[in-house]
Amino acid sequence: MYIWQHNDWPHFRWDETSLKPRLDEIRWLQGRLLGRTEVAPAQTDSAVEMDALIQNAIRTSEIEGEHLDVGSVRSSVARQLGLEQAGMAGRPTPETDSLVALLLEATHQPEQPLSCEQLCRWQAQLFPVQGMFSRIVMGGLRGEHPMQVISGRMDNPTVHFEAPPRQGLEQQLNAFIDWFNHPPAQLDAILRAGIAHLWLITLHPFDDGNGRVTRAVTDRALAQAEARSVRFYSLSAAIMARRNGYYDHLEQTQKGNLDITIWLAWFLDTLQEALQQALARVDRVLEKTRFWQRxxxxxxxxxxxxxxxxxxxxxxxxxxxxxxxxxxxxxxxxxxxxxxxxxxxxxxxxxxxxxxxxxxxxxxxxAYGKSNNMNTYPIGTPGTPWGEAERAQWLALQRRQRSYKNEVLAAIERLTSRFEVQQYGELTVGDERFPLMAIHSRDWREELPVVLVTGGVHGYETSGVHGALQFVEQHGEHYAGRVNWLVAPCVSPWAYERIQRWNANAVDPNRSFTANSPAPESAALMQLVAPVRERVLLHIDLHETTDTDESEFRPALAARDGKPFTPCGIPDGFYLVDDSENPQPAFQQAVIAAVEKVTHIAPADDQGEIIGSPVVANGVIEYPLTALGLCAGMTPARYKTTTEVYPNSPRATAEQCNAAQVAAVCAAIDYALAQPHPQPRK
CATH class of the missing domain: 1.10.10.10 (Winged helix-like DNA-binding domain superfamily/Winged helix DNA-binding domain)
Structure with a gap:
């Protein structure tokens, strides 16, 4: 029995509660993508949109077994977007021109109501050159013969699905279009896209082209959900990467009842993958821009x-x-x-x-982030510390590259229904104001130890920020009632937006956790923690070591302080920084063991060191945390550590970097709770 044969077709059912974590993750990724593109140069937006549209055209065809010439698609896209075509290989063809025009109409005019005439026209656009012996109905609904999805030998085919009969198809299609144009007010807009996809592909209204038309309609639904006509990601590319699962889930759902929760979960997972692919493409385009700037x-x-x-x-x-x-x-x-x-x-x-x-x-x-003259930073006079003029010159070079509001504050906002969120200060830089936010467990109890998690002390260290948020999202409720946890996910929001190590005064916040701190970000965090400082059992500070440490930040530090720059290697992998004034080797190794299941651990160099410090155990070095004014040394916690993820490694993805931070936090808490410890001081 097919889904459309049920008496209450098409009244779908689903468990929205089970889908909520996926929806929250998608909105967080949408915010990150929007934040990246909002602050990127205009030419970056155009390049990312062009790339997404090329991917969409190629992959939506490839899903159906049709392979388009990449050069022809690229030329069609460039021409229809009005972009420079010089030096492009390949010429547009009627097929690529027609398909690209269809995809642009689907998303560039999202406010336009859908109609049967439009769907028929889109279907006809897929076949601009009709074969002499083609029996496909072009620009109209399918013929009277049964519409089946089959595979295998022609003399003994396997029937995967049979669409509703031709009789009554107009009424069914009109019912879908009416629902699409006037959806229920309470229906989540992203779920609407997944439902529309399943509903239209089940109707199978055309002799051919149903999948491509359905994916175009889905793209329009997503454009409407985001209120944006410019598309920076390709759902079709993500579907193609999971093509077998696509057909399997469609078949299972179309042969099932009207509970479509499993289909919607698969659809949301695929959309999440599309957004992650887009973020990687945006980063690649931005990196290309920065490369040529250097x-x-x-x-x-x-x-x-x-x-x-x-x-x-x-x-x-x-x-x-x-x-x-x-x-x-x-x-x-x-x-x-x-x-x-x-x-x-x-x-x-x-x-x-x-x-x-x-x-x-x-x-x-x-050589990302490198230049041909590493020993000379372009600001200041070698050997002379910077004055106000040099600091002003440095500040003038800093450009906003992502959005704290869309990428961080929006993610925190989605956590307010589950946890306590508080603003503990405000950072002011010129005309800009950044609320400083913290999240903590709701059932705070005096007898429980305090766990402090900090991220984004160096604003450019992305996984520190998003790893902290991911910990709260995925594990906050698990540890509530066992510890009082406090998370400050983005200590330095101005630097987060500029992808900078320093704050706007060219001061390193992570050397500023001292009395009379010169960094307002650091001072605000110390003030937040002060009431519970003596009760902190564990403090884990989430950081990254990146290639730009060596290519940008260390040369800048040497120039700022009037010292010579001495090159130093960047370790490939994760490592920890223990407190040399109170080392806890067993604790550090418990964290390393957990992270090792997610990503690789940095090896020592030929001198037995990591970034110039002796390796005291697998993946661990030591600093005097408090003496250096480091964030991890701001409390007398028994257990302290600084994580260092290496996001530039070819062996680690952005998702793995975030997951490594989460694994480190969970392992640290689990170890601390398993040890005997005195009652917290009141």
């Missing part, structure tokens, strides 16, 4: 620029393992000798760096 004055040949652009555009895909001399030859169409010289020149100028290996097997990767 090398704006680097003398390069046209062929070197061409190859670098190919590497930047295909990061993680075609050149995942880097580029070698042979590949350079093929791309630049030069001799082996010229390719070898060009690659050496690009390394010398800081555009590329050699990857592990040697000799003829040497491969090169992009």
């Amino acid at each position: 090398h704006a004055k680097t003398p390069l040949s046209e062929r070197q620029i061409k190859v670098l652009n190919r590497l930047l555009d295909n990061a993680g895909e075609e050149f995942e393992s880097g580029i070698n001399t042979r590949k350079y030859q093929a791309l630049a169409k030069v001799s082996k000798a010229t390719a070898t010289r060009d690659l050496a020149d690009l390394v010398e100028k800081g555009c590329l760096h050699s990857l592990p290996g040697g000799g003829r097997s040497t491969r090169y990767g992009l």
Whole structure:
């Protein structure tokens, strides 16, 4: 029995409570994506939209087994978006032009009501060149013969689904369109997109093209849900990546009853993946922009620029393992000798760096965040500390690159129904004001120990912020009643938006947890914690070590303080910083053991060190936390640690970085609770 054969079709049912965590995660990702694109340069928006549209056109066709020429699709997209087409390979075809026009109409006019005529026109646009022997009805509803989804041999096919009969199809389609144009007021807009997808694909109103038309309608529903016509992500690309699951879930749901919770969960998981893919693409486009900003004055040949652009555009895909001399030859169409010289020149100028290996097997990767003159920072006079003029010059270079409001405050707002949220201060920088927010467990009890979790002390360290929020979202209720937990997820919001280590005064907040602190962010956090400072059993401060530590922040620090810059390696992996004044080796190793299940641990270098400090145990170094004015040393907690995630590792994704922070927090709390400890001081 098919779903449409039930008496109460199409009155779908679902368990919205079980879907709520997925919806919350999607809205958080939407906020992050919106925040990134809002503050990005206009050309970045155009590049990301173009990339998403290309992916949409290629993948929605590929799902149906049709393979379009990428160059033709790219040219069609560029032409219809009015973007520069110079140097593009491939020419638009009637098929690619028509498909791109359909996809743009579906999303660029989201306020336009859906109609049967529009759906029929979209279906016809999928077949601009009709074959001589085609029996497909173009621009109209399907014929009288039964509509079945089949696979296998023609003489013994497997029937996966049979659509409703042709008789009454107009009425059923009109009922869908009326619901789509006038949805129930209480219906979640994202769930509406998932329901629309299932409903329309089940009706299967056309002889061919049902999947592509359905996905276009779904894109319109998502554009309406977000009140944005510009699309920065491709649902079709995420569906294609999970194609087998797509067909399996459709078949199971279409052969089931009207409870569609399992389908909606799969749809939301796929949408979440699409948003994560989009965030990665935005980061890639922004990184490309920053790369060329750093090398704006680097003398390069046209062929070197061409190859670098190919590497930047295909990061993680075609050149995942880097580029070698042979590949350079093929791309630049030069001799082996010229390719070898060009690659050496690009390394010398800081555009590329050699990857592990040697000799003829040497491969090169992009040198993100590096420059060809690492020993000279472009502000100040070497050997002379900065004055006010140099600090002002540095501040003028800082640009807003993401949104604290959309990425952090929106995520905190969604937690208010489950936890206590408080504003503990406000950071003012010029005309900008940033509320400083903390979250804590609701059933706060005097007899319980206090656990302090801090993130974003260095605002650029993304997983520290989002790892802290993810801990609250996923585990806050589990630990409530066992500890009093307090989380300050983004201590330095101005620096978060600028992706900076310092605050607006060129001061490091993580060296400022001292009396008469020079950093207002640090002072505000100390004031928040002061009433419970003596009762803190555990403080875990979430950080990252990134490639920009070596390429940007350490050179800037040397320039600011008038000292020479000495290069230092960046460890590939996760590590911890214990307190040398009160080391807790067993505690640190419990955290390492938990994180090791999520991501890799940084090895010691040839000197047995990590960032210049001796490794005292697997993945652990020690600092005098309080003496250095570090955040993790701001309380007399028995258990203290600073996490350091390496987000630039090719072996770790952004999701793994966040998960590593969450695993560290949970392992730290579990270890601390398992040990005997005195009652908290009142």
